Amino acid sequence: MANATLAAPDRDTWPTRLRDIGFWADWAALVGLIVLVVVFQAANPTFLSTGNIQSMLEAAAILIILGVGQTFVIATAGIDLSIASIMTLGAVGFGQAYSAGWGLAASCAVAVAASTLAGLLNGFVVARGKITDFIVTLGMLSAASGLALIVSNGKPVTVIEPALLKLSTNGIGILGWMFIIAAAVAIVAHVVLFHTRFGTHLLATGGSPESATAMGISTARIKIGVYAVAGLLAGLASILLVARVGAAEPAANTSFLLNSVAAVVLGGVSLFGGRATVIGPVIGALLLTALVNGLTLLGVSQFYQPLSVGIVVVLAAFLMRFQR
Amino acid sequence: MTTVKSEPKTAATASDELLRCEDVSLSFGNVRALVDVSVSLRRGEITALVGDNGAGKSTLVRCVSGIHRPDSGRVLFDGTQVDFGSPEDAREAGIETVHQNLALVEDLTVWQNLFLNREIVRRIGPVSFLDRKAMQTRAQEMVSTLAVNVPAVTSRVRRLSGGQRQAVSICRAAGFSSQLVIMDEPTAALGVQETARVEELILKLRDDGHAVLLISHNFAQVMRLSDQVWVMRSGRCVAGRRTAETTGEEIVALITGAQSA
Numbered sequence: 001m002a003n004a005t006l007a008a009p010d011r012d013t014w015p016t017r018l019r020d021i022g023f024w025a026d027w028a029a030l031v032g033l034i035v036l037v038v039v040f041q042a043a044n045p046t047f048l049s050t051g052n053i054q055s056m057l058e059a060a061a062i063l064i065i066l067g068v069g070q071t072f073v074i075a076t077a078g079i080d081l082s083i084a085s086i087m088t089l090g091a092v093g094f095g096q097a098y099s100a101g102w103g104l105a106a107s108c109a110v111a112v113a114a115s116t117l118a119g120l121l122n123g124f125v126v127a128r129g130k131i132t133d134f135i136v137t138l139g140m141l142s143a144a145s146g147l148a149l150i151v152s153n154g155k156p157v158t159v160i161e162p163a164l165l166k167l168s169t170n171g172i173g174i175l176g177w178m179f180i181i182a183a184a185v186a187i188v189a190h191v192v193l194f195h196t197r198f199g200t201h202l203l204a205t206g207g208s209p210e211s212a213t214a215m216g217i218s219t220a221r222i223k224i225g226v227y228a229v230a231g232l233l234a235g236l237a238s239i240l241l242v243a244r245v246g247a248a249e250p251a252a253n254t255s256f257l258l259n260s261v262a263a264v265v266l267g268g269v270s271l272f273g274g275r276a277t278v279i280g281p282v283i284g285a286l287l288l289t290a291l292v293n294g295l296t297l298l299g300v301s302q303f304y305q306p307l308s309v310g311i312v313v314v315l316a317a318f319l320m321r322f323q324r
Numbered sequence: 325m326t327t328v329k330s331e332p333k334t335a336a337t338a339s340d341e342l343l344r345c346e347d348v349s350l351s352f353g354n355v356r357a358l359v360d361v362s363v364s365l366r367r368g369e370i371t372a373l374v375g376d377n378g379a380g381k382s383t384l385v386r387c388v389s390g391i392h393r394p395d396s397g398r399v400l401f402d403g404t405q406v407d408f409g410s411p412e413d414a415r416e417a418g419i420e421t422v423h424q425n426l427a428l429v430e431d432l433t434v435w436q437n438l439f440l441n442r443e444i445v446r447r448i449g450p451v452s453f454l455d456r457k458a459m460q461t462r463a464q465e466m467v468s469t470l471a472v473n474v475p476a477v478t479s480r481v482r483r484l485s486g487g488q489r490q491a492v493s494i495c496r497a498a499g500f501s502s503q504l505v506i507m508d509e510p511t512a513a514l515g516v517q518e519t520a521r522v523e524e525l526i527l528k529l530r531d532d533g534h535a536v537l538l539i540s541h542n543f544a545q546v547m548r549l550s551d552q553v554w555v556m557r558s559g560r561c562v563a564g565r566r567t568a569e570t571t572g573e574e575i576v577a578l579i580t581g582a583q584s585a
Contacts, residue, residue, distance in 0.1 A: 195453045197443050200432070204440055207429040214427035215441045216412040274431035 025322040029266045029283040032316065036287060040294035047297055054174050060289040061178035062087075062237045062244070066256055067263035067281040068189045069233035072226040074264050075193070076206040076219075077273025078133035080230045082122060082140035084257035085148070088250060090115035090238030092148040095157030095248025104161055111242075112235035118144055119231015123224035141257070148250040156249040164243040178240050185233065190278040202226060206273025255306075259288050262313045268320060275323075287312070340366040342504060342535045348387055348397035357383040359559045360397070365552065367503075370526065370536040372546040372567070375556035375579055381539050384556070385506050388537070389421040390414035402503070420497035424508040426489055430482040434475055435463035438496050466499045467492070487518030494525050498534060505529055506537045511545065523549060543572045555579055 017023045024031060040047040066083055073080040093114035097107040118140060125136045167177045175183075193199040204212040205222040212219055242248050265271065266287055267280025291312060292305050344364040350357050358380050365371035373381045386392040388399060390408030398405050401417055408414045411421070428437050439459045445452035463477040475488045484492065490510060497505045510526065511519040526549055529536055540546050546553060547567060555563040555578040563578045577583035 191453075195456070197441075197445065197452065197454065200436060200443060200454065201441065203432060204429045204436075207431040208427075210425065211427040211429050212440070214411065214421075214423055216410070216415065217441050270431075274429065 021322040025319050026268055028268060028316050028319045029280055029287055032266065032312065033283055033287040033290060036290050036294060040290070040297065044294075044297045047294060050174055052293070052297070054171075054176060056286075056289050056293050057174070057179040058168070058176045059293065060285050061176070061182040062240050063256065063259055063263060063285040063289060064179075064182040064282050065185050065233050065237040065240070066260040067267070067285045068186055068278060069230035069237075070260040070264045071267070071269055071276055071278060071281045072189070072193075072202065072229045073133070074206075074261075074269055074271060075202055075273055075276035076223060076226050077209075077271075078126065078206075078223065078226065079137065079261070079271070080119075080122065080227065081134065081137040081257060082118070082144055083137075083230055083234050083260055084253040084255075085141045085144035086115045086118045086231055086234040087238045087241060087256065088253050089118055089144040089148045089151075090235040091242050091248045092152045092157075092250050094238060094242050095159065096151055098159055098161075098248070099157045104163055108239050111238045112232060115235030115238060116228060116231045119227045119229070119234065120224065122231065123227030126227065127220035127223040145250070145252055152248070152250040154250060156247045156251075158247045159242050160246070164239075165246075167240070168243040178243070181236075181240065185236065186278050186282050193276065193278055198222070198225060203274055203276065206276075208274070259285075259309070262309060263288055265313055265320070266316045268323065270320075270323075284316075340368065342367045342402060343388065343537075344400040345384070345388070346398045346400070348384065348394045348399065350383060350387060350392055350394050356559050358387070358394070361556070361559075361561045362397075363554045363561055363564065365504075365535055365537055367535050368530060368533055369551040370530050370538055370549050371552045371554065372538045372540060372550035373554050373556065374540065374543070374546055374575060378558075379556040379579075380559045381556050382508060385421070385508060385537065385539060388414070388504075389419055389506055415500075415502075418501065418503035419506065420500070420502040420504070421506040422490075422493045422497045422508065422510060424512070426493040428481045428489055428493055431480060433478050433480055434467065434484070434492055435460045435477040437481055437492060438463045438466060438477075438499065440496075442500060466495050485518070486514050487521055490514065490518070490522050491525060494522070494529070498529055498532070502534065504535045504537060506539075508539045509541065510538070511540070511542065519545075543575055546575070547572050557581055 037048070046052055066087065070080055070083055090111040094107045094111040097110040102110070122137055122140050125131055126133050169176070171177045171180060193202070201212065201217045202222050202225070204215070204217060205219045209219050263284035264281045266284030267277065267282070269276045269280060288309060291308060295305055295308060341364050346362050347360045349359055349361070361380070361384055363384070373384065375381050383392065387394050390411040390413050393407070393409070400406070401419065406417060408417070429440065432440070444455045444458045444462070446455045460477055467475065467477055475484050475492065481489060481492065494505070494507070494510070507526070511522050514522060523545065526536060526538065538546070538550060550567045553565050553567055553570065553575060554561055555575060557579060562584070565574070574583065
């Protein structure tokens with residue numbers, strides 16, 4: 001019998017790649033970001049000024065961290081609708097600890113612990129209670145914001161802390177500390193996703209839960225793990241939020257939820273699970289931030305921002321249909 | 325296309341016996357899926373399990389591969405009684421299953437699938453990192469020694485043909501020093517050419533010293549490949565034959581109940 005042909009190699013030459021619409025779909029966020037940068041720079045030369053780049057990276061930091069957390073959940077074919085509310089809960093936890101005089105480190109620990117616990121609870125109910133991710137995290141969305149209101153009695157706590165002020169204003173060169181933290185989170189997440197067993201099992205759980213189970217992977221444990229990670233990152237983001245706002249507010253932060261999902265979708269991560277990158281959602285988060293920043297620079301009314309974000313996300317999703 | 329003829333290499337003796345099920349019974353509620361089933365299979369042989377839909381073939385196989393636990397009866401593997409609580413236990417004992425749906429993850433690469441949940445890791449301090457290079461090299465070896473049809477180990481399973489996927493799944497079952505490979509309808513979804521290739525693979529598995537337990541609806545295939553046939557009907561094992569001493573007609577008659585053992 002004739003030996004069959006070898007499977008087509010994955011690496012094609014550049015000209016072939018560029019003609020393949022699948023290549024463009026895989027890199028939709030990067031292409032979109034470059035297009036936006038070119039357009040905004042042409043319309044307003046201050047767009048690429050050092051100051052503006054610095055403020056954009058700074059503004060993107062929280063969204064990058066939330067997007068990375070959301071990526072882990074979506075890679076398992078789940079979705080965390082509560083990620084922004086959990087961040088709010090973390091911020092309120094910080095505020096309460098801080099106003100009780102616990103100091104900076106303890107307040108940060110409270111924020112991270114509260115958020116991680118909420119994420120763990122999400123994971124346990126999804127995995128052990130066998131309830132759809134959408135419903136569980138929708139419940140947590142409401143519960144966490146409600147808890148934040150109850151604990152804070154609806155009042156913001158002003159946080160005046162030199163270290164946090166430095167965090168939100170200083171940095172190394174053009175990179176602010178907040179962006180450096182977000183970049184570090186992204187690098188660690190990339191390593192976890194592609195260089196650990198947890199990462200592989202997570203992608204297997206999202207790609208084919210039956211196959212993963214048949215190979216002895218506990219999909220329940222993976223689910224609990226990813227929601228805990230999302231909670232942990234929401235807690236980290238809450239500290240940055242407090243630093244940025246200068247107060248711990250029980251505000252809803254709905255736009256953070258929508259944008260975290262949008263960043264993940266823009267980044268080419270499949271909502272059906274099993275396919276994910278970390279760099280994609282990071283670029284997606286940068287794109288969304290650049291979009292809002294550019295429109296503001298051009299003097300476009302704030303009211304147009306949600307509209308433009310919506311259009312960009314749907315366009316990206318359309319391009320995603322051609323993914324290989 | 326090459327015709328594949330199977331002949332028992334040596335006269336099998338009792339000591340060649342690898343797996344024995346004794347009076348295995350299992351009920352799901354009121355449904356008696358298995359009733360006092362006793363079968364055995366030998367090392368270096370392909371043993372076929374045939375029967376109509378719902379005869380209990382898959383249930384029996386699931387008892388052996390650790391998915392179900394028999395209500396009564398014993399399963400002896402390699403001379404010792406075993407009681408698998410999970411598929412992992414069975415795998416550790418050396419029983420691998422090629423599932424009907426192949427249990428591959430389409431978005432992962434061939435090597436990732438081959439090492440799924442058996443990844444090679446390097447410890448650096450408190451954390452373990454995947455040794456991707458080692459796994460890719462090992463995967464290439466596994467695929468090239470076994471498969472007729474070699475897919476690049478870095479390609480995603482999504483891009484493979486049905487036969488290639490089957491080859492990857494069989495390859496995974498054959499690796500990791502397994503003694504018994506169970507295959508549930510390995511060629512059900514394949515075309516003529518791909519079926520022939522997978523049959524070659526199955527014969528190669530046997531020649532490499534694995535025992536193979538094959539569930540198949542294809543009588544021609546059973547006659548071509550197997551050394552021993554067990555026939556199941558409504559939860560019971562009704563007959564066992566050496567393939568060389570039986571005919572396709574007799575097997576069909578045993579399955580339908582037209583002939584009693």
